[in-house]
Amino acid sequence: MILQGQAFEPFTQEPIRLIGDGGEWVGPFELDLEPEKLRGFYLDMLLGRLIDERMSRLQRQGKTSFVAPSAGHEAAQVGMAHALRRGHDWLYPYYRDVALLTALGMPLIEFVGQVMGTRADPAKARQMPYHPGSRELNVFTVASPIASHVPPAVGTALAMKLSGRSEVVLCTFGDGATSEGDWHAGVNLAGAQGAPIVFACENNGYAISVDFKKQTGSDNIAVKAQSYGMPGYLVDGMDVLASYFVARDAVERAREGVGPSLIEFVVYRYGGHSSADDDARYRPREEVEAWRRRDPLARYRRFLERRDLWDDAAEEQARAELGTQLQDAITRAEAAGPAPVEWMFDDVYAEVPARLVRQRRELLG
Amino acid sequence: MILQGQAFEPFTQEPIRLIGDGGEWVGPFELDLEPEKLRGFYLDMLLGRLIDERMSRLQRQGKTSFVAPSAGHEAAQVGMAHALRRGHDWLYPYYRDVALLTALGMPLIEFVGQVMGTRADPAKARQMPYHPGSRELNVFTVASPIASHVPPAVGTALAMKLSGRSEVVLCTFGDGATSEGDWHAGVNLAGAQGAPIVFACENNGYAISVDFKKQTGSDNIAVKAQSYGMPGYLVDGMDVLASYFVARDAVERAREGVGPSLIEFVVYRYGGHSSADDDARYRPREEVEAWRRRDPLARYRRFLERRDLWDDAAEEQARAELGTQLQDAITRAEAAGPAPVEWMFDDVYAEVPARLVRQRRELLG
Amino acid sequence: MSVQTMAQAIATTLDSEMARDERVVVIGEDVGKRGGVFLATDKLFDKYGPDRVIDSPLSEAAIIGAALGMAVYGIRPVAEIQFADYVFPGFDQLVSQVAKVRYRSGGAFAAPLVVRMPSGGGVRGGHHHSQNPDAHFVHTAGLKVVYPSTPADSAGLLRAAIRDDDPVVVMEPKRLYRAVKEEVPEGDHVVAIGEAAVRREGDDVVLVSYGGSMAETLKAADALQEQGIRPHVLDLRSLQPWDEDAVLAAAARVGRVVLVSESPRTAGFMAEVSATIVEEVMDSLLAPPLRVTGFDTPYPYAQDREYLPSPNRILRAVERVLTY
Amino acid sequence: MSVQTMAQAIATTLDSEMARDERVVVIGEDVGKRGGVFLATDKLFDKYGPDRVIDSPLSEAAIIGAALGMAVYGIRPVAEIQFADYVFPGFDQLVSQVAKVRYRSGGAFAAPLVVRMPSGGGVRGGHHHSQNPDAHFVHTAGLKVVYPSTPADSAGLLRAAIRDDDPVVVMEPKRLYRAVKEEVPEGDHVVAIGEAAVRREGDDVVLVSYGGSMAETLKAADALQEQGIRPHVLDLRSLQPWDEDAVLAAAARVGRVVLVSESPRTAGFMAEVSATIVEEVMDSLLAPPLRVTGFDTPYPYAQDREYLPSPNRILRAVERVLTY
Numbered sequence A, B: 001m002i003l004q005g006q007a008f009e010p011f012t013q014e015p016i017r018l019i020g021d022g023g024e025w026v027g028p029f030e031l032d033l034e035p036e037k038l039r040g041f042y043l044d045m046l047l048g049r050l051i052d053e054r055m056s057r058l059q060r061q062g063k064t065s066f067v068a069p070s071a072g073h074e075a076a077q078v079g080m081a082h083a084l085r086r087g088h089d090w091l092y093p094y095y096r097d098v099a100l101l102t103a104l105g106m107p108l109i110e111f112v113g114q115v116m117g118t119r120a121d122p123a124k125a126r127q128m129p130y131h132p133g134s135r136e137l138n139v140f141t142v143a144s145p146i147a148s149h150v151p152p153a154v155g156t157a158l159a160m161k162l163s164g165r166s167e168v169v170l171c172t173f174g175d176g177a178t179s180e181g182d183w184h185a186g187v188n189l190a191g192a193q194g195a196p197i198v199f200a201c202e203n204n205g206y207a208i209s210v211d212f213k214k215q216t217g218s219d220n221i222a223v224k225a226q227s228y229g230m231p232g233y234l235v236d237g238m239d240v241l242a243s244y245f246v247a248r249d250a251v252e253r254a255r256e257g258v259g260p261s262l263i264e265f266v267v268y269r270y271g272g273h274s275s276a277d278d279d280a281r282y283r284p285r286e287e288v289e290a291w292r293r294r295d296p297l298a299r300y301r302r303f304l305e306r307r308d309l310w311d312d313a314a315e316e317q318a319r320a321e322l323g324t325q326l327q328d329a330i331t332r333a334e335a336a337g338p339a340p341v342e343w344m345f346d347d348v349y350a351e352v353p354a355r356l357v358r359q360r361r362e363l364l365g
Numbered sequence C, D: 001m002s003v004q005t006m007a008q009a010i011a012t013t014l015d016s017e018m019a020r021d022e023r024v025v026v027i028g029e030d031v032g033k034r035g036g037v038f039l040a041t042d043k044l045f046d047k048y049g050p051d052r053v054i055d056s057p058l059s060e061a062a063i064i065g066a067a068l069g070m071a072v073y074g075i076r077p078v079a080e081i082q083f084a085d086y087v088f089p090g091f092d093q094l095v096s097q098v099a100k101v102r103y104r105s106g107g108a109f110a111a112p113l114v115v116r117m118p119s120g121g122g123v124r125g126g127h128h129h130s131q132n133p134d135a136h137f138v139h140t141a142g143l144k145v146v147y148p149s150t151p152a153d154s155a156g157l158l159r160a161a162i163r164d165d166d167p168v169v170v171m172e173p174k175r176l177y178r179a180v181k182e183e184v185p186e187g188d189h190v191v192a193i194g195e196a197a198v199r200r201e202g203d204d205v206v207l208v209s210y211g212g213s214m215a216e217t218l219k220a221a222d223a224l225q226e227q228g229i230r231p232h233v234l235d236l237r238s239l240q241p242w243d244e245d246a247v248l249a250a251a252a253r254v255g256r257v258v259l260v261s262e263s264p265r266t267a268g269f270m271a272e273v274s275a276t277i278v279e280e281v282m283d284s285l286l287a288p289p290l291r292v293t294g295f296d297t298p299y300p301y302a303q304d305r306e307y308l309p310s311p312n313r314i315l316r317a318v319e320r321v322l323t324y
């Protein structure tokens, strides 16, 4: 049976929007958020955007081997971050969730340290860039195999149910991820068990070069919730307030034990799939430009300015401050120095087995 | 986009029925089938029922190691068999499709030979009982891993599309199978590519002991077609005419290039999951009895009798004839003798590699 | 102490561990009311209910993946894969997620979980109810693998696995589930992971095996005794880590070794044992270590018995190493 | 003849086989307009269109399973798995369906298909873009496995695989995709599956390797030459079947063997080679065959190079077998 959202209808044909192109509020209810909170959304999006630009530069400078552009996804990501109880709820993110992680409170030095793969990486530089995680923030470390984090996310939600705590899991992924068998296996288990979890698809219309029409036969991702007896919401993922409110409703519904939901955020990635991609091979430039015109930061800035919550001065100051923080993190991450070779042999098991002790000796003498 | 069936509505709340409990026609259109065809449906269901009973006896007699009861599934299976062009279309069946295979024309000696695992098994007794297949009939040999035949079935359908022939694939499975990742991966590919295939779920409410509520959160299987942009039909699988007409429409639609469909046949298995099962541990006897009262053979016999197409004499004669054919097949399968040991080393590759020649010598000297 | 079959020993061990630690849960197909198709979870559902004895949908990826998600949260799941042959739909969860989560997270997250699976042939199951995929697990860094051959060891190793801080694959020789009964110590009976057991003392030839093939290996050993040949028989019990010390010491002392496993020969686990023996103690060898294994074919149905290493094949190999 | 990198040789071979036989189709993630993330299917989409160059949804089970369904029907699919690390979601399709369909159907159905996969480390991909799962395939009866190390062999073995009547896993050393250019014969250039290539003639020590590690193995060989030591270097090229004759003959003749593979050590393919050498020619050995391999850890990111067998590690092993 389909569970109804509180304020929003599932399975709409058009994406749910709360902010119009001109920045005007078009929501069906009274907006009740503090100015600080409203400004906070913008600052978090801006930080995500700045990180994206800065990391690409780092990559061109040869200071990191890889980046996964996230520009265009900020509104959905920041909206989700604010829907969670930091350090209480759990997040199973994917590699493109830069703004989501930093908005959730991941220290810049941890994110940048992971991207640069130095001693500053709390995870000991074990994985390629854009694979962060955090025990403190309950952020499950990103793994490369697409959708392989979905069944584990459901397992954590089932464990929460068992422990009777009021925690919730948020699990994010792209549109391509929904084609993997593991995605289905996980979401289906959540539906069958009524697990306290929210599934969030950041649908940017492409899985590397494969466009959505070749990915699946359905009109959108939200409708797939029908298969699992949960509500599916189609949301304008370039509208940070729509993203926030729909996510918040779904998270709270899960917290109350009503059950899981699936949210599709319609977004677009401005950059290539990664620093190794050449998107000109499969995307017309006009398409990219058309989406850039709907930029989530620009639209939301118009919203704030209409309410006198933002202006050029604020913008300038914010960019300066965030830029400094970012540069500081990069400097510290670099200064931390390269990860030592002997780290290679730790953490395979709780204790280093005799076999690995011998192999370490074989390499390091 | 959802493709509409010709005569039937997809996604109905109630299963599509054409025959009432009393055997009366309740269809929305004129029934246009020849008496011979109508009687043929019954004979095919009866044969399936007789095989089921006889194989269970064989198993108790120790003449086969395993059986998968199919009683209760006959109407859906026979309906599907008649919707296909024999030897032209392809079938990717699962282990419970006894009546489907024999109605499609699989010689009894081949089916029984496989079940008894003697020299009479065209597949050289490589697999456990209830894993038949046929190159001549385009029936892909059954494999045990649930849903693992679904992606291959789609591959065959894509190959047909490429070859531009007017062939169609029918792929059957149980309700539990729909939870496997491979099921999703396959059905999603078919939807994305518009492959000429019909997916058919024989939903008997259980996956061994796991009942449907624990299998998935959706109300039924048919609705899952929404995820893949194809129509889903909920059908009374104990109504052979409803099963036939809905399957025929879906098959012809696929043949015309309109695209794939998913059909859910609501059935019940009277027996245990297999000869190794003890269903009393998880199913109340009353439930089994209640379903037996809706027996597909009894209901359809009433239908035929109302039209004077069947009577006790015909029943007696049919049982006698089919019983003799069945006994004859069993006798011949047994007489064929055990499968030779050396068969173990063939068909691993097109040619037996040196390594296996050595291993054969190691065993046989 | 009570006399039990292997299947009973497993069920009672799960029961006692669930009673001891409420974080221990069971998840799998038909583990609930059905008690598992081999009754290895018999009665647990009635005693602990649906929250701790979870009947999963039909998906091994869901079972193994969910177990991982529970483990990182702090629950101690024991997942059942109905037949080892069906681990493959969940193989990505096992090798990409479970085995690597501690490593890739730099120790932030770990997966103390157990994956039990009835394994091996001899039950007329054909090739999807008879396989022995141990080599795949042993080759995967981050996993531990145990493979008991007796009721007591099944209890002791399963208990050790549940209490271990790393993911442990527990392979159970299904053809021995009901083959023998023996005294099974209860309470805290634990068999340390990584320790082989000496089943016969001798110095004419070393027979190394594990799991289901221990039955045929011991039959062969008895036949040798009757001929006055004294075999030293090792039951590995654990494959990852495996007891290199015990095997190397015996190999060095006796110089003649036969390795018995029902898994397919090529790149099977016994290739690793053979290579290690030669790397470490070649000069003490009087003959090359010989492997007696399953064949490099899918597991057949009609030749269910012939596929397995028989006492005769083992004896022929022993003869070759003795007369080398 | 034309001078090509390995990636170019693969693309041109696919092109020529698709031109030769219209039954040959390509399926995988991003093989269409994108031409594959390594450009191994570059330009094929423009030339042959979406029906023969199929961009699949993001599912390796769909890719491998669909390839099987095409093959049993009579099409000759070449599936691409974007990185060998991502074969695992499709592993069940490969081991349960593809590898066994001929056997379980008694020869009624067969799977003449190819699964290509960029494999191995050295590209700073961390542990999900660097793995070398060859042992899993070699251990699976019914599959053939090839692993070229040069542009010419990549073309010749891929062509042989496409024309073979059994399923062939083609592993491609991604770190060598653009490393070297060489003359690649066109037309019907086929390299027989199962035949090793002698890369250096010598009789002081035998170096056996394949795939990406051939680069370091040849570096080590050159260093030995300079020291006046004459190594015999074998490039296996095929792992299933592998060229036992060439390896055993060289091992028997020279008596000292070093086995180099970047796969994890335990139960890796080289354990099989070592065990076979000892079973067949132990008496001719002057030292135990030594393995130089990747470590038994997940593939690390920061130590991308240190994980791989380096010329130095190879030379240290050679020294041990020479001074044994």
Ligand SMILES: Cc1ncc(C[n+]2csc(CCOP(=O)(O)OP(=O)(O)O)c2C)c(N)n1
Binding pocket: A096, A144, A145, A146, A173, A174, A175, A176, A177, A178, A202, A204, A206, A207, A208, A273, D029, D058, D082, D086, D089
């Ligand atoms: C199992 C698996 N197969 C293939 C890949 C290679 N790959 C990395 S990202 C990607 C596309 C993912 O697209 P989507 O899910 O839409 O997320 P997006 O990158 O668009 O945000 C692919 C195919 C992978 N990482 N894992």
Ligand SMILES: Cc1ncc(C[n+]2csc(CCOP(=O)(O)OP(=O)(O)O)c2C)c(N)n1
Binding pocket: B096, B144, B145, B146, B173, B174, B175, B176, B177, B178, B202, B204, B206, B207, B208, B273, C029, C058, C082, C086, C089
């Ligand atoms: C991958 C896999 N996992 C588990 C099994 C064991 N198994 C055999 S049949 C079955 C239940 C199938 O139920 P369903 O799909 O509903 O078909 P039914 O038997 O009810 O007709 C299970 C779990 C299997 N064969 N394959």
Ligand SMILES: [Mg+2]
Binding pocket: A174, A175, A176, A202, A203, A204, A205, A206, A207, A208
């Ligand atoms: Mg995308």
Ligand SMILES: [Mg+2]
Binding pocket: B174, B175, B176, B202, B203, B204, B205, B206, B207, B208
């Ligand atoms: Mg069922």
